[in-house]
Amino acid sequence: MRKMSTLLLMFALSLVAMAQVQVGDVAPKFKLLNTDYTEVALEDYNEQEGVILIFTCNHCPYAKFYEERIKQLHSAYKSQGFPVVAINPNDSVKYKEDGFSYMVDKGYEFPYLLDNEGIYKAYGANKTPHVFLLLKSGADNFKVGYIGAIDDSPQDASEVQLKYLENAIKAVKKGTAINPTLTKAIGCSIKPF
Template structure:
């Protein structure tokens, strides 16, 4: 009985791992509602060199710590054809401040999309914030980097390694990001049921 249970747990665990995107995979398209009430799709960015997809929310302290850094990333990299697209996967029934009206109040200069369709599952996002750097290969958006924005989730002034910015520099130079994966630090996603 114990062997059967252990096998079932391992089988389920392997399937969950396999369902997550890996570096080198083609990112699935999405079409979600932005805070300006318009639909935004990944395919809308086919004229860009890449996209910085950030799964984030309003209520999580870590997401709040990163708000200004995410704004700065967009301001810096959108002109270089690597804009930010933020996606909120959290259920606003559980966390009212993650509701659409609160998303609108953020006033971000980049799309902030409501994920009521489970896009976070297709990407394998588990935290807020959780970053996926996409590189436009001309045949689709390839995952170039997955993980954290930098090495200091709480204090921007203490950042020593800017993982995402280093990854963007590598991609722009035609190289693989090193590291290509880091551990995302943040609150667990509270998805729509």
């Protein structure tokens, strides 16, 4: 009986460890190395209305398909209070192209952070790209407003019909409800450290 209790406790703890944030939850905080060799924290964005947090990488074909769209999102929404912050959760030993020097070479105008601490687990990100729209909530917190895909056409930007993320931001700006708040992220599975 004691072994069974111990196993149940271990199982329950593992479920908590694998838990992902849900829409409406407080966003987990982070402080990670950026490609400009500074550390960037979620708290650095306390003056913003929100943050477009995208777990992505260099090697995944889907991440490559979305690269220009991610740049366009930052260009379009940074001045409106919704900058992009990208996080690379992949192990560069397994995937050399996801190494820090390759991240630096991207030259993004937004932070591109190395997740060597497993922040992706706290969010429950499992694909690249995987989006979390964070909305300012109180003095130093953000809440999760949307989780999922950027749009409905991972492989071809010219075929996009539903811009899930942009529609979510527009709803927030109008003061209306985000719909949908959750979509399925399409991409490569995360290859963690």
